[in-house]
Structures are given as structure tokens and as C-alpha cells.
Amino acid sequence: MRLVVAGNGMVGQRFVEALRSRDAQGRWDVTVLGEERRAAYDRVRLSAFFDGVPAEELSLHTPDDGVDLRLSEPARRIDRDRRVVVTDAGEYAYDALVLATGSFPFVPPVDGVDATGVFVYRTLDDLEAIRSFAAGRRTGAVIGGGLLGLEAANALRLLGLTTHVIEFAPRLMPVQVDDAGGAMLRRYVEELGVKVHTGTATTAVRSRTNGCVQGLTLSDGSWIAADLVVVAAGIRPRDELAREAGLPVGERGGVLVDTACRTADERIYAIGEVAAVDGVCYGLVAPGYAMAEVVADRLLGGAAVFPGADLSTKLKLLGVDVASFGDAHGRAPNCLDVTYVDPATRVYAKLVLSDDARTLLGGVLVGDASAYPALRASVGSALPGPPLALLAPAGADSTATGAGIAGLPGGAQVCSCNAVTKDAILGAITDGCADVPAIKACTRAGASCGSCVPMLRQLLDVAGVAQSKALCEHFEHSRQELFDIVRVRGIRTFSQLVAEHGRGRGCDSCKPAVASILASLGNGYVLDGEQASLQDTNDHFLANMQKDGTYSVVPRIPGGEITPDKLIVIGEVARDFNLYTKITGGQRIDLFGARVEQLPHIWRRLVDAGFESGHAYGKALRTVKSCVGSTWCRYGVQDSVGLAVALELRYRGLRAPHKIKSAVSGCARECAEARSKDFGIIATDGGWNLYVGGNGGFRPRHADLFASDLSTEDLVRTIDRFLMLYIRTADRLQRTAAWIEAMDGGLAYLRAVIVDDSLGLCTELDNAMARHVESYSDEWRATLESPDRLRRFASFVNAPDTPDPSIRFEVERGQPVPAADRRGPVALGLPTIQGVRR
Amino acid sequence: MSVETVTMVWTVVCPYDRLEPERGVAALVGGAQVALFRTHDGELYAIDNRDPVAGANVLSRGIVGSRGDAPTVASPLHKQVYDLRTGERLDAPGVAVATYPVRCRDGAVEVGTAPR
Numbered sequence: 007m008r009l010v011v012a013g014n015g016m017v018g019q020r021f022v023e024a025l026r027s028r029d030a031q032g033r034w035d036v037t038v039l040g041e042e043r044r045a046a047y048d049r050v051r052l053s054a055f056f057d058g059v060p061a062e063e064l065s066l067h068t069p070d071d072g073v074d075l076r077l078s079e080p081a082r083r084i085d086r087d088r089r090v091v092v093t094d095a096g097e098y099a100y101d102a103l104v105l106a107t108g109s110f111p112f113v114p115p116v117d118g119v120d121a122t123g124v125f126v127y128r129t130l131d132d133l134e135a136i137r138s139f140a141a142g143r144r145t146g147a148v149i150g151g152g153l154l155g156l157e158a159a160n161a162l163r164l165l166g167l168t169t170h171v172i173e174f175a176p177r178l179m180p181v182q183v184d185d186a187g188g189a190m191l192r193r194y195v196e197e198l199g200v201k202v203h204t205g206t207a208t209t210a211v212r213s214r215t216n217g218c219v220q221g222l223t224l225s226d227g228s229w230i231a232a233d234l235v236v237v238a239a240g241i242r243p244r245d246e247l248a249r250e251a252g253l254p255v256g257e258r259g260g261v262l263v264d265t266a267c268r269t270a271d272e273r274i275y276a277i278g279e280v281a282a283v284d285g286v287c288y289g290l291v292a293p294g295y296a297m298a299e300v301v302a303d304r305l306l307g308g309a310a311v312f313p314g315a316d317l318s319t320k321l322k323l324l325g326v327d328v329a330s331f332g333d334a335h336g337r338a339p340n341c342l343d344v345t346y347v348d349p350a351t352r353v354y355a356k357l358v359l360s361d362d363a364r365t366l367l368g369g370v371l372v373g374d375a376s377a378y379p380a381l382r383a384s385v386g387s388a389l390p391g392p393p394l395a396l397l398a399p400a401g402a403d404s405t406a407t408g409a410g411i412a413g414l415p416g417g418a419q420v421c422s423c424n425a426v427t428k429d430a431i432l433g434a435i436t437d438g439c440a441d442v443p444a445i446k447a448c449t450r451a452g453a454s455c456g457s458c459v460p461m462l463r464q465l466l467d468v469a470g471v472a473q474s475k476a477l478c479e480h481f482e483h484s485r486q487e488l489f490d491i492v493r494v495r496g497i498r499t500f501s502q503l504v505a506e507h508g509r510g511r512g513c514d515s516c517k518p519a520v521a522s523i524l525a526s527l528g529n530g531y532v533l534d535g536e537q538a539s540l541q542d543t544n545d546h547f548l549a550n551m552q553k554d555g556t557y558s559v560v561p562r563i564p565g566g567e568i569t570p571d572k573l574i575v576i577g578e579v580a581r582d583f584n585l586y587t588k589i590t591g592g593q594r595i596d597l598f599g600a601r602v603e604q605l606p607h608i609w610r611r612l613v614d615a616g617f618e619s620g621h622a623y624g625k626a627l628r629t630v631k632s633c634v635g636s637t638w639c640r641y642g643v644q645d646s647v648g649l650a651v652a653l654e655l656r657y658r659g660l661r662a663p664h665k666i667k668s669a670v671s672g673c674a675r676e677c678a679e680a681r682s683k684d685f686g687i688i689a690t691d692g693g694w695n696l697y698v699g700g701n702g703g704f705r706p707r708h709a710d711l712f713a714s715d716l717s718t719e720d721l722v723r724t725i726d727r728f729l730m731l732y733i734r735t736a737d738r739l740q741r742t743a744a745w746i747e748a749m750d751g752g753l754a755y756l757r758a759v760i761v762d763d764s765l766g767l768c769t770e771l772d773n774a775m776a777r778h779v780e781s782y783s784d785e786w787r788a789t790l791e792s793p794d795r796l797r798r799f800a801s802f803v804n805a806p807d808t809p810d811p812s813i814r815f816e817v818e819r820g821q822p823v824p825a826a827d828r829r830g831p832v833a834l835g836l837p838t839i840q841g842v843r844r
Numbered sequence: 845m846s847v848e849t850v851t852m853v854w855t856v857v858c859p860y861d862r863l864e865p866e867r868g869v870a871a872l873v874g875g876a877q878v879a880l881f882r883t884h885d886g887e888l889y890a891i892d893n894r895d896p897v898a899g900a901n902v903l904s905r906g907i908v909g910s911r912g913d914a915p916t917v918a919s920p921l922h923k924q925v926y927d928l929r930t931g932e933r934l935d936a937p938g939v940a941v942a943t944y945p946v947r948c949r950d951g952a953v954e955v956g957t958a959p960r
Contacts, residue, residue: 479911501884511866511884511910513925514918518907539866543905543920546867551920555900602905803858803869803880810870810877812894812901 007034009305010091010100012081012247014040016049016291017278018106019066021298022073028306036073037098039091041080041107042129050291053157055133056164058695058711064130081107084251086271102305105248105261105269105276106298109241109289114149118211123219124235127158136236140165143233147171147222149208150238151178156323158236159200163324164714169200170230172222176205182319182330183370186347190354190372194326203230211235243280243287256282265311266304267297275301288315292422299425316422318382320375325754327375332368332385333358341367344393357381357393364388379461383418383428390414420465421451421458431462435469442466460750477738478515481508485663485738489523493734498524499536518542519738522625525661526733528777533785533795544623547799548785549605554813554824557605558598559585560622561612562658565632565650565670566593575615583608586821592629592667594620599822601809603801609786618784621659625739627666630654631679635672635689644689646672649718653687656722659782660729663736663745667701681709684742685725690714694721698728698756699746707743710753713761726775727760727768734771852945852956860948863888868904868917873955878944879904880955881928883915889928890944890955895919903941 009025011018022036040046045067055061067075076093083092090097111126113119125136140146146162148155151173162169173180177188178195192202207225214220221231243260253269254262260282267275267283278294279287288294293315303310318331336343340361347354353373360367366384371377377396384390414420416429426449434448442462446452452459475484481504483491488503497503500520504512512520521540533546544550549557561576576595580587585608586598600608609619622628630653633639635646650670660666669678670687680686686697692715700709713724736745749755758764760771789795800806815822857871863882870893871878877893881904893901898921906917908928915928926933931940945956 480909510912511908511915513909513911513916514907514923517909536865539864539908542907543902546905551902551905553898553900553921555898555902555905555921797862801870802872802877803862804856805872808872810901812877 007101008099009034009036009102009104010081010098011036011038011104011106012091013106013108013278013280014038014042014046014075014077015106015108015278016046016066017108017294017298018104019046020295021104021106021277021302022070023068024299024302025305026070026072028302032072034102034305038073038075039079039081039093039098040075040077042131043078044130045075045077047130049128052127052130052133053161055130056137056161058697061130063708081247084247084274086251086274089273101273103274104301105274105280106278107244107247107280109279110244111237112240112242113237114208114239116149116208116211118213119237121211121213121219121235122217123233124211124237127154127161127236127238128241133161136161136234137165140167140234144168145170145232146234146236147230147232148236148238149222150240151175151202151204152181152238152240153179153319153321153323154241155236155238156195158238159195160324162234162236163198163200167234170232171195171200171202172206172208172224172230173202173204174207178202178204179323179328182328182334183372184335184356186345187328187354187356187370187372190347190352191323191326191328193352194373195324198324200324203228241279241289243282245280248274248276248280256285256287258282258287260285260287265300267301267312268304275304277301283312288317290315290317290319292316292425295423296425316382316385316419318378318385318422320371320378320382322754325757327371327373327378329371329375329378329382330369331378331382332366334368334370336368338367346394357389357396359389359393363393366390376460379420379458380414382422383414383420383461387415387418420461421449424450426451428465431465432469435466435471440466440471475737477519478513480504480510480512480516483507485519485523485740486735488520489526489734492520492523493527500524500540501536512540514542515738518545518625519663521545522661522663528781533789533798538798547602547605548609548619548623548789549600550623552598552824555810556598556813556824557600557602558596558622559600559605559608559612560590560594560596560620561617562620562654563594563629564654564658565630565647567632567647567651572615572617575612575617579608579611582611584815584822586823590622590629593631594622594629596622599815599824601801601813602799603807603809606790606796606799610790613784613787613790618658619786621785624659625662625664627654627657627660627662627668629667630657631667631669631683633670633672633675633677635670639672641675642672642689643691644672644694646670646678646687646689649687649694650678653722653725656779657725657729659785660733660778662729662733664739664741666729666732666742682706683709685709685728687721693717696721696724698753699743701741701743703741705743709743710746712753712757723772724760727771728756730771730774731756731760731767852958854947854954854956857953857955860951860953863953866908868906868908870901870904871955873944874957876944876957877901878955879917880946880953881908881915881917883908883928887915888946888948888953889915890946891917891926891928891931892942892944894941895921895924896939896941897922897924 047064079093081091090099111128146167147170148158149172151171159169159171177185178191208222209225210223212220219235245255245261248261261276263269263276263281267277277297300310300312320329336358342359342363344357356370358368366389414428418428420428434445439445439448445462452462476482517540549559580597588596590596630650632646632650636642667683668685669680669683671678671680672689680688681697682700682702686709688695694716695714696712697709698712801810814825816825855873866884868879868881871880878890879893881889893904895902902920906920908917916925918925931943933939947954
């Protein structure tokens, strides 16, 4: 049977995925007609595009051979008699047709609104057009102060425009929040430099003689100069296909469908923003997804019905949390309001309760929406705690919401994006899901917006699944807890720590972790006294052990910049010690095949020539890679090499939970691949953009834009704090990407802590980094200066200069490599016990 | 202390003070490569220095610690953990590396081998 889907937006895509995943026998041949040149993408995250997220990362498209996806080929007409959909390219016959054509932006009929430089905000093409038109322009205005309007305002702000927002209603986001919430929101938005005009309408758009927009006239008579205008005055269903085919539409537009999402023609369905279920259109993605599931089920013989929609929303707009749920405006008769307003922390919260103050009906949160998941899930049931305890921010994320979850009915939706109930999640936990990623994979809960992830954790707690954070059998603490114990109690040795806070004598998990903590807290040379025994062999011998027991040596080459003389020294050392030589991915040179007793001799030569340890062996800063930058490159806009050298020298020797890599690119062409690093810097005309949380490796991840157009001073201060917070709070062997992903609140929280100093930690972090920079000394040189330390570098304690006879090399491509019989993986032999116990 | 059933050849390896607590050294004893450890409580242990998984002589360079009551060393290459008392690999019972008798006399550490 033939199925045609008109529309490839989020809901259309979700529908096709749902159908295909259940249509195991392949009953339906699916053709999808999309108007845009791109396959489906995440429109909810559209503004991430201006945060530097490339368009392809927003894609929702997964290749499927069973689906004929036709892009740039919109459905033009439905011929219901012949059961065909007509496009510019031809006709597609259908046994069933699903309309998922979405909405179009409503542009009010204002005089002059067709001027050049007036845009809507709906598609990636719209955003690209806005970005390119904004170049070199100064002022922008957004008509509409709702959700979409504020997103657009943020986009203009990120593009560097002075931004105005004009809203006809007396407050921002009139649909979601009440007057007091709107006032709080306005304070946040104005602090970001956005100029807000409420209670006024745009009466005309004025243009220059060249046709480009010049500004807006408002109904209060004022004039706003603007070089660019975005219209975000709401959306309307794209129901023209249905209208022309004679299908009934709602009073305010939208194709009328029943609760099976079926139109008046039993072969035609409508889902998403174009559908009017019992006359109501929904402009949110979650109800659209629910409709997609209903129709997928129906087409395979099921009897699913649309259950009605939860119109609750939680968003982060311009960095402000805004949430509204249930009966947010208190429309129920005799309902009661409980309001919490804190101008100091700028939090506004309102709960709407039933007339007996027992049942939660809805609410509004501005500034802090951490209580949202628990509150939304409680709508319609008993209040999960005393109202003030629920609203005060400190109570919201701890006991109150925890208690609330335990008290939630099983049918309450925990994840509204994917309509997952508390019962479904508890069922998955019973079936063996033991952590958040497992629950996500199994139920899709938390897989879209992620706002319910804290609740998933609490449900694991409620179900009695211990979320162990113990480092190993010797410590029940996480690395962060150990860090705090060591710092606060001033503990200087592992022995003291394990005696007072652990058990046994440690292992290869906790000892290097504690060694790293002690090093981070400024315990000097890492190989003195007991600290030496904590180090992994690489840190112990200040070199990287290879498979045959020899080491590789990597001298620091800051920024990848090296003089010919120093390059010659490296060549001579490699030649004289017969070392295999290879250029690394981090713009340095790795010398392989050094026996343990040769290491000090090799370092002596290198140190005398001005080299120092590159810490290739440490959980520490490795390299700061760079492109050639503005010094030579005709495209470069900043001196990327100079910055890379300065950063590498600043952070060299900094011990961390895992290795740290960095890079600096001198322009947006990004030749240094900075976005694959823990912290990457890309030059802009106005300074530096900082990206954090990238890595290559097993699970590659692009770094996220953290801050834009920073001065060098601001950049360095931000990186200082980022690194120190990471060192203090990350788990053992947790790279920065995983650290940020695991953080409640993610990047926004990180910004609050290290930019806005929300925890009052910044001075301490700054001082910690200052101490590191002051106290740095080269470990190779320090080792060479001490006969005691040098004793360690013996092949045999009773024959210090006798080479290990089992190390043998052969020659490959002109260089020494481990002998072939030493190279393959070695099978485990049977046990051979020769000695006797003493 | 088990009974010595054969006559041991004892080789003096180094002064006791040369050994750092919870760290190993390698020694050449009658042609064999031995990993010698001093644990936190001052005890001495000697096992074969060869990591049977990687085939490299590196066990003396592993991290010394404990698992339950057992004093242990972890291979620095792939982190398998061995019981210093028996040479047994704790995560794969039945697999073991050789152990050697070791003693301290007049401040000198001696490793015993059976005569060939």
C-alpha cells in the first residue's frame, strides 16, 4: 500500500520513524514530500544555530532505504477522487495520505512590511538570510514578544545588533506567564541590553530610497530606527492543501480531525501544527509527536486516540528559565494563588491551587525552573509538599521535589516531550535500567529537552537503585568529595587520607586519583616522598610506557612552534639513542624506544638545549595546537600562535582528572581543529570565541560555544576558572565533555558559576590558578638535579646500567621498532609456579 | 614460613633501605628478572617481573596496593591485578606468575632461587 506524507518537519519525521519502526512486514511504501531543501531538523533548537551549532548538527534525518524522501518538492494539490498528490514534478498515488505541513509565520498587514531586510523566523534558510543581512548592520527590531520573538531577539543580540522587542500585549510572553512573571522576565531581558516596548503595536515599516528597512512607527507615536526587522507575531496552520481539496477546516484554521487524527476523508490524516483536533491547534512539538504516534498506530491496524495535550512549557530564553504549566493563568473558578517573588535572586514563582488549596492546578516559574518537572507532573493531584517549600529555590531541587516524586501517581507524565509516564520509567528500572543513559535508551524519557533528567535520577533513588559514586573498594567517596576532603582538612598524604577516610592500602584507581588531587592542591614535585608511590608508571618515570616496557619521550613544543636549532637537537638525541621518531597529532615530536635507565641521559641533552617535559604521560595539559595565524596567513585575523604559546606555558604541568587538550585557530576556517578540544579558541574580528567540552577519541564531540568576542584578558580568566572548576569537581578519568554533560544545568550552569560567579567561587578559582602558574617547575629538570630521584631510573636494582635483555628491536622503514616476535598480542600462558613461598 | 625443601641459593640484591614503601624494583637473580616489592607494613615480596599478558618485563613498575586482605600489584600496561603473596591474578583465578622467596639479613635484601 502506498503512503504519502506531505511535510518533512519534526512531526512528519517522527511519524515516519514511528511507522517504519513498527511496520516490520513493510506494509507501507512511504513517500515523503518536503518543501525545504533540507531534510527534517530540530526547529525547537533553531536558535542554537546562532550559538555556533552548525546546521547539520540540528538534523533529525536518519537514512532509511524504505522511504522515498523528496526534498524541495512540496505537495501542491490533492486530487481526492483519483487519490493522488500533485507536485511540480509529478503525481503520487496514495492509499493513505498524512498532512504534516506545519505552520507559516503570520505577518500582520502593516504598511511597508515587504521592505528589504524584513524577515520571518521559521526555517534554517530564514536564519541564514538574517545572518547574512545582519553583517555590518547595527540595530534590529523584533515584532512580537512571545516565545519566538524572544528567541529571535536573542539571535539578533548574538549577531551583535542593538535589539528592540515590540509586543502588543502589556507583558512579554503573554500566553505563558502572568503580569508579575512578565515583569521579572522583562528585567532579565533588559539587563542583557534588549530594549522592550510592550503595550504598543507596529503601525508602519519605513524604508530608505534603496528599499531597505529604516525603522518602525509604533502606535504610541514613537519611532524605532532599525536596519533589520524580524516578524515573530505568531504562526498559522498551513492548511491550504486541505481547504482546496474541500476538507473542513477549523474556525481559526487548521484541518479538522477527530481524536484518531483523521480528516473528513477517511484516507487522509493530519498531524502536528496543521491539525485541529476537535477544533484546537497545538503549536508545540510534544502534542504533534503524540499525534504522529496515533496515526502510525492507526495505519497498522491499531486503535490509538489522541489523549489531549499538556501545554506546559519550560524554556530557556536569553539565559532565563521560564516555565508555565497546567492552568497557569488561574482560570478555574475560585482557585487560589500562592506567589513567591524574590527581587534579590530575581525569582518569580506562582502556584495555582484548587479552592481547598489541596490540588495543584498549574503555575508559572521565572528565573529558576528547577521545580518544574516535579510540579508539572503533579498537576491535577495533591500538592507534593507545602507550597512555599516547593517554590523557594533551595527547597525546590532537594527534599520537596524528591518527596513529590515518590507521591506522584503512576500515570503522571515525567517526560512530556516523549510522553513517558512514571510507571513506564519504573518499569524500565525494574527491567534492569540502572542509570539515566539506560533509561533514556529504553524509554526515550529525557532524550529530547532533558529537563526531566533530575527526576529520572530521583526515580532511580526511589526505586532503590544505588547510584554508586565510590571511587573503588578503598573509598566510598567520589573524586570531587575526596578533593574537598583533602582541601578542607589540609591532608598532605595518601596514608593519612586512607587511614581517616578509607580502608586498605589503595589501588591503581584511587592512588593516581589522589596523586592528581594532591598535585592540584600544590604539593610540589610529584615524585617526592610517599607521593611517588601513588603515581602510575607513566607519571612515576615521567615518560609513556609502550607495549614492550620501553618509554616514549615527548618534549614540550609550545604551540607547535620550534626553532631549527632545537629541531636539530631532537634529531641528534633520537639518532644518538637510536629512538624511533614520529610527529604527533598535537604538533610535537615523540621519541620511542627509550629504556628506563636511558631516560635521564636523554632528558639531560634535551634540558640543556632548553626543552622541558611535555607531560605527554600525565593526566594534565598536553598541547595547545595552533594554526599559523595572522603573522603569515592571509586569512588570519589574530595571532593564534602567540596565544597558543602563552596558554600552553600558563597551563603546563596542570594536573587534572584526565588529559586536557587545546588548540587556537586564527580565523573561522579553523585549521587548528579547536572544536575537537577540551577548550578551543577561534579568533574573530573582535577577539576570541571560546569553545569548551570537545574531544576526539572513542566518542568524538564538538566543543560548544561558551563565550564570544572575548578580549585576551577575559579569555584567559574564563579558561582559568573553567579548568580549575573542572579539576575540583570532575570524576576520575572524566573528560570535560562528560563533565559538562553530567552537570545539572549544563553550559548555562557553568556560565553562571564561572562568569556570573553565582556560587561565589571565582576568587578562589582565580587564586588557585595563580598559585599553579607561580609554582610551576619542570619535572625533568627537578629530577636531574637530585641524585636521590635519579636512583629510580635503574634497569635493575643490582645492575643499574644493564639493559633489559628481553628488549630487542628490528628496523622498519629505516627506524628501530620492537622486534616482530614482541609485537603481536601475547596469549595468556598456562600458570607456571616455580618458586616456594617463604 | 614454609619449610625449605630444597637448598636455596640466596642472592643479595640491595640494601633494605633502597626500597621505597609501596613501590617495586627489578632485580637480576641468576639470569631471571624478578620484581621486588616492599609493602606499607615493611613486608617484602618477590614475583616474576614478566607481565604474562603483554610479555614485557614491567610488573616491578606497577602500582602497589591492596584488595581485601591481599597485598597487590597492578600491571602498568593493562592493569591486571596480582596477589603479591601467591602471584595469582585476582581477576582470573588459576592464572599466576611465579613467586620467589625473599628475606632480609643484616639490612640486606636477598632473593632465593633453586639451584639449576
